[in-house]
Amino acid sequence: MKRFWSSRVVSFVVLIAMALTLVTACAGGAGEEAAAQKSQVDQIVERGVLKVGNDFFVPWVFRDKDGNLAGFEVDVASKLAEDMGVDIEFVPTEWSGIIPALLTGKFDVIIGGMGITTERSLRVNFTLPYQYFGNDLVVNKNMLPGVTSLEELNNENVVIAVRLGATPAATAARLMPKAQLHLFDTDEAVIQDVLNGNAHAAISSSPTPAFWAADYPDVLYQPLGGELLTSEPCAFAVNKGDHDTLAFFNSWIIDNEDWLQERGAYWFGSKDWEPLLGE
8 A cells, every 4th residue: 555655646746747847848938939929119129220121212212422321211210210219220122022021021110112002911011101102104205295194105005114013013004004014123224214215104103203304304294294193101011910019100100290291391392302412
């Protein structure tokens, strides 16, 4: 009997030890899981650096004559980092691959004039809009003089230059489905295609087409008198499932509404910044 109870006691002790080990392992796993699920905004503060993905697109983001980054999005991201008490790191990324780069952790957030679309919302979460843009177009007057409507551009013999992966490409395909599209990685290549006579027209985000028309009045004109083809809310893009980070960015946008309007008026309502480009 004594040996029987001793074995029972030993078995009981072993079971208790196993249970404690399991509980400890589970607790450790839960702790690791909690750490892994730490919000992006918490990770940014702990790291001390906000990593922002964007692409070059005057006047949103560009390098000034001294080689420094400048533009509306640079102002926005820099103030956001300042208000968070962290440094800023820009990660220039081609627009066509910017969402995949966010999803793979190359940076924390996209702040680059990204319009909210259903297709993009399947892959990322958007904040509240922090600015509104629209698509506009210019036409080469030597190739197509006197255009007054989009129907005149909706022709299989018409070539329209647009930026790859950006909303102007979708706008062109929707409003002028019969036209041919020339796709480029940069807006500089888009307008050069029209200036060279390889494309009849170009579509880009406002106010860029108006700036193009003002810079090259002998070649370009705005057939719709500056009337926008679309009106698009633009927002920060973040990874899905991170509600704390989304809530923080939304709060920041609300708190800085007046400042955002003021910076938008500077960058998009004038060309006072043009000397930054140099010669």
